[in-house]
Amino acid sequence: MIQYAWLVPLFPALAFPAIVFITRRLKAFSALVGIGAIAASFVLSLGILWETLTSGVTMEKPVEYALSWLALPGAKEWVLKIEAGVLVDPLTAVMLLVVTLVALLVEIYSVGYMHGDPGFSVFFGYLSLFSASMLGLVLANNFFMMFFFWELVGLCSYLLIGFYFHKPEAARASLKAFVVNRVADFGFMLGFFYLFLLFRTFNFRELAEALPHAPHMGLLALAAILIFAGPIGKSAQFPLHVWLPDAMEGPTPVSALIHAATMVAAGVYLLARAFVLFASVPKVSWFVAYVGGFTALFAATIALVQRDIKRILAYSTMSQLGYMIMAMGVGSMTAGMFHLTTHAIFKALLFLGAGSVIHALHEQDIFRMGGLAKDMKVTTVTFLLGALALAGIPPLAGFWSKDEILLAAYSNGYQGLYILGTVVAFLTAFYMFRLIFVAFFGRRRAGLHGHESPKCMTIPLTILAGLTIAAGFVGAPFVPHGFSSWVYFGEPHHLEPNYFIMAVSTLVALLGIYLAWLIYGREVISPEALAQRWRSIYTVLYNKYYIDEAYLWFFRRIVLGLAEAFHWHDRHVVDGIFDGVGDTVRWSGHRLRYLQTGSLPVYALVFFAAVVVFVLWVATPVIGGIR
The missing domain is CATH 1.20.5 (Single alpha-helices involved in coiled-coils or other helix-helix interfaces)
Known part of the structure; x- marks a missing residue:
């Protein structure tokens, strides 16, 4: 199956022109083409993962094949050589499965959510191109090819965020995302071209072999910082985070895809793929860790006071991405990728659950909702499971992956980041159950009555809820040959379980839920009084x-x-x-x-005058000599 990995992005890539140019007028057939293409990619990704884990393919022994795309020979060596190639290892296989699974469920869900929309077919075409771009990025065996698909992902995000381009807010949001990411991508491009100047190759494996022989570590650090600019933009890290909350102007399925498995995951995946570079420059890794940790805390504090259900989830995404970046910086690629995998599942569940609510109420302000648990039972139960996983409550998926990050920070000497991550866990539980107690279990607002979404929307929610319960056990400490045995740097490792860290993280999450219940469930404490008392802080947080x-x-x-x-x-x-x-x-x-002048007498006069002047000039020395 691995030799056919190049077909994984090809299926949705072919679906895009087929939908846009052939089946555009046939909405149901367009959806069928898009879903069928990503379903084929999902099945192939399953086969690739199975073969990767059973045939001896490891992080040290990947499968790679490539074609020469552009080659400029020099006197002694290639001046420039660019490949179009595929690199398959457990990291690739896991990402392929995550992207295709989430994209498949999002496209099925979109059939109900986008029903009746005049741009229905075009939407499925854009989703197909988006999925193809991300899958091509994951399979790339060199920086140049990755950058090609990286920019395609940026283009698709522009098209999908601005899908409702007739709305000024959506048009501005798409432009904002495009411009901010171009700034970051310019740094990324400078970084890998700089690596090419140092080592004369774009290939990941060749670079990994050449890095120990780098001419100067300072030059390597500069290249690493420039490349890190790409993840700062794509994965919405401070200070280039500003595009992510505004991306909510796109349809909710877009938000689920962008915030779960595609665009924002690309930055974390780049750090994992180039992990050998960052591991070679510890000071840059330290910088990466603290950028991630700060972003996690920064975004979580903003989420505390937001009212829009999708913006709360957007800031939550930014915070969780900070966790993943922090894990990469503290030296644990395994923990970062494990959290990316579980987060993709339960964050897709939360965004699709929010879309179910918006589809029923046509409202996004949580304080204009209430009592949804009575009308939308499937949505409520699945959303609650997603919120518990995000809060890190055992035994759900988020608990295992988040604790792996906290343990990695603590074990690798980053105690400050461990404390920061624990505080973020408390804030995450609080703002998510603030949303739950207000929107689902709060007082019903007059004039708003929810209704359950159609089966094509609730079935993906149910599947994702089941995965939210089960997926974390792939990396649980007591599971032999689990996630840490597949995706790692250097050698397989599994940190010994630290029950103290598990107990503390669970306790702070429960305290966050309890505080949210006191304020927004029982209303023992007035949120308005708190906002009034701490008005300056509230204002700063509300205004991001x-x-x-x-x-x-x-x-x-x-x-x-x-x-x-x-x-x-x-x-x-x-x-x-x-x-x-x-x-x-x-x-x-x-x-x-x-x-x-064109007059002959004038020309004759000028000629005569010139002759006279010349004769006088010649004759003057002669006359002077006679005297």
């Missing part, structure tokens, strides 16, 4: 620390100010110089044109 306003000020005052200065310089100085040259030529031409 004014980061967007700071960027807007910088753009208007600095960027546009510099642009205006350059514009003035161009119009008055540069244009003045060239206009002056032109005016001088024009003035000279205007004066010299009198020498060309």
Whole structure:
């Protein structure tokens, strides 16, 4: 099956033109083409994972095959050689399965959610292209090919976030995501081109073999920092996080796909694929860890006061991505990828559950909801399971993967990050059950009555809920030959279970749930009174620390100010110089044109005068000599 891995992205890639150019008018058939293509990729991914785990393919012994795409020979070696290739190892196999599974369930769910939308067929075409781009990124065997698909993912996010382009908010959000990610991607591009200048290759395996012989570690650190700019943008880490909350303007299935298994996961996957580079420069890894840890805390505090159900989940995604980046930085690729895998499942469940609520109520403000548990039982139960997993309650998936990150931070000497991660666990439990107690178990708001979504939406919710219960056991400490035996760096490892860390993380999560119940369930403590008492803090958090306003000020005052200065310089100085040259030529031409009158007598007179002047000039020295 591994030799056919290149077909995994090809199926949805072919579905895109088929839907857009052939079946666009046939909505049901367009959905069937899109779902059938990603289903074929899912089945093939299952086969690839099974063969990878049973045929001796490991992180040290991957399967790789490639074709030469562009080659420029030099005198002694290749000046430039770019491959189109496939690299399959357990990391690739796990990511292929995660992406295809979530994409398949999202597309099935979209049949009900997008029913009646005039852009129904185009939406499925975009989803197919999005899935193909992410799958191509995962399979790439070199930085150049990965960057090609990386940019395709960015294009698809622009198309899907701005799907309702007639809405100004959606148009602005798509443009914001596109511009912010281009800034980050420019750094990424500089980084891997810099590596090429150092080692003359884009290939991941060749780079891994050459890294120990790097000419200077400072140069390697610079390349690693530049490459890390890509994940800062794609995985919405501070300070390039601002696009992610606004991405909620797209249809909810898009949010589930972007925030669970595709775009935001690409940055974490890049860190895993280039882990050997970051492991070679410990100071850069330290920087990566603290960027992730800070983002986790930063986003969690903002989520505490948000009212929009999708924005709460968006900031939650940003916070959990911070966990994953932190895990990579503290030296545990296994923990980071394990949390990416489980998070993709329960975050897709939460976003699709939020979409079920929005589909029923046409409302996103949780404080305008209430009593949904009575009307939407399947949605309520599945959403509750997703929230418990996100909060880290055992034995659900999030508990195992989140604790693996906390244990890695603690064991590798990052006690400060361990404490920070534990605080984030408390905040996560609080803001998620704030949402639960208000929207699902709170007082029913007048005029709003929910109804359960159709089967095509509830079945994916049920499947994801089942996986949320079971998926974490793949990496549980007592499971032999589990996740840590497949996806690792250096050698397979499994940190010994630390029951103290397990107990503390579970306790703080339960305390967060209990506090949310006191404030929003029992209403023993008034949230309005708390907001009034801590008004300045509440205002800062509600306005997201004014980061967007700071960027807007910088753009208007600095960027546009510099642009205006350059514009003035161009119009008055540069244009003045060239206009002056032109005016001088024009003035000279205007004066010299009198020498060309077209009159023969004038030419004869000029010729005669010239002869006279010449004769006098020649004769003057002679006359002087006579004297």
